Amino acid sequence: MARVLLIEDDHETAGEIIAELVDRGFEVDRAATGTEGLAMARAGEADVMVVDRLLPGIDGLSIIETVRQDQVRIPVLVLSALGAVDDRVRGLRAGGDDYLTKPFALLELVARIEALLRRPAETRDTVLRVGPLDLDLLARNARREDRAIDLLPREFRLLEYMMRRKDQLLTRAMLFEEVWNYKFVPKSNLVDVHIGRLRRKVDGADEEPLIQSVRGEGFILRAPA
Template sequence: MTKLLLIEDDAETAEEITAELADCGFVVEWASNGIDGLDKARALRPDAMIVDRLLPGMDGLTVIEALRKDQVRTPVLVLSALGAVDDRVRGLRMGGDDYLTKPFAFVELIARIEALLRRPAESRDRTLRAGPLELDLIERTVKRGDRVIDLLPREFRLLEYMMQRCDQLLTRAMLLEEVWNYKFVPATNLVDVHMGRLRHKVDGPGDIPMIHNVRGTGFILRTGV
């Protein structure tokens, strides 16, 4: 059975997460603070971890950083009430594999854990790859083949989100919520404007297009180029 380690200081939240995951067949070990969580992560070597960002004893990101320095590549989902882009970026830079903002739906938590577990071990590092695209989460650089692509912070986050969901249709509502942190869908062409700029940079002259507009619905990053 798949073993998960949950590091969460709120007992009620931890109990709810554990119950939901147990219903899906996961075996969950719980730690209520960062120090205990780091010890259990080293001793148990779980298949995946869920780590709250703000923990007593040792901050969640410090726990993750310590594990990465030990060359522990266990996939980690970071939980946090801090949802700004800079906060998510810091979570990824410190070694997190995915970032989920509180409050969240349990169905999404489970889906993200399942997605992390499906990733091949060699891809659990700082680099995302999609066809000829390569995105470095730490250095904040992007290349298409040998060509370096200079992106603005929002463009980088948008491409990162798309590369994590290659060949999936992403609606404008999804992008507004996940990339811009909107909790509602405003009447705006914000996504289309940024996507237009991103497509111009990713799909250069002579390149086979990777970013496709699905009329009236959203966008897809296709890897079969």
Template sequence: MAKVLLIEDDSETAEAIAAGLTDRGFEVDWASNGIEGLNKARASQPDVVILDRQLPGMDGLDVIWSLRQDRMRKPVLVLSALTGVEDRVRGLRTGGDDYLTKPFALVELAARLEALLRRPAETRETVLRVGALELDLIERTVRRGDRQITLLPRELRLLEYMMRRSGQSLTRAMLLKDVWNYNFVPDTNLVDVHMGRLRHKVDGPGETPMIYSVRGVGFILRETASNPHAPATSSLSGCG
């Protein structure tokens, strides 16, 4: 039985959601404001969080940001009466995993929760290593050999994603979905810009490149450039 934390200030809406999800086999806990919801999320570690975008006490996006700062990786579904594209994008960029606009059908809400819960949990290593590159997930620090690398939060998330999938070609669509939480592919060079900045930090002067572009596919991070079985690639010198 999956544990759901529902953070919703409207009691009638909360009761309807809780009843509908309980009937479908979920265990539902309810918080009526952002501060209470944040405290409950930290204390109970639910399997999934549903929260309203506009909450008293603490805005829903601030709740998500605080949970992500706590390194809580459980999925978060945002409910909102705000239907604009910019509102949806802001909710996803803050750290939400899905966004459902009001009014909605309970059957769709339940289906979205089931989809979020099916996503495989990432492994629990505290330090990731690919060759001389090391990322400490607790301290949020990066080193390549003896060299300390300073990264911005989004760059850290991007590098973590790539290190967990080292040697795997990653498409822009994959990166937009899993790193930026887009559920669609916008017409943007966002990935290329961030990838270029990340490469310039990871691949220092005189060092063997680790981040490459894969022509017609996307990008790859690998330990060395000398693997004879590696896919044909070209460097990112034109990015950023």
């Protein structure tokens, strides 16, 4: 029997969802505020989460971003009255696995939950590897072969983000949004400064560069050929 964590502040909507899910054999835990929902999500006891985007206290996307940073890999369905393409993209980029716009049919909600539960579980590896570079997410340390790399917290988050997306072009806008949680692109060289510091730590003088700049576009982390 699958267990659903529902984070929804509207009592009527929550009641309808719970009744439908229980009738179909699901166990349902409900949180009515963002703060309560985050605490329950971090416990990691659910098989799937259904999260309203607009919540009192902590908003739904902040909940998702936080649990993803905590390495909680529960699949998440985002509920929202905001149905524009940009809103859906923002929900998925925050770490949501699916997005359903209100109002919705309960049958579709159930079908989407069932589809999320059928997906293969995401890898729970606690060590990321790209070529000679290792990042231990539990011990919070980094190494390039036998050389330890001393990273500040923001540098660690930046390197983790890049290693999870190796060989992908990462624009400054993407890094501002995903690593700094900015919802806009400031007129700042903040990303370039941090990339420069990270590159000096990751790529030694006699080592093949892993972090590469693409002029006018962004940055790529690549393993040596």
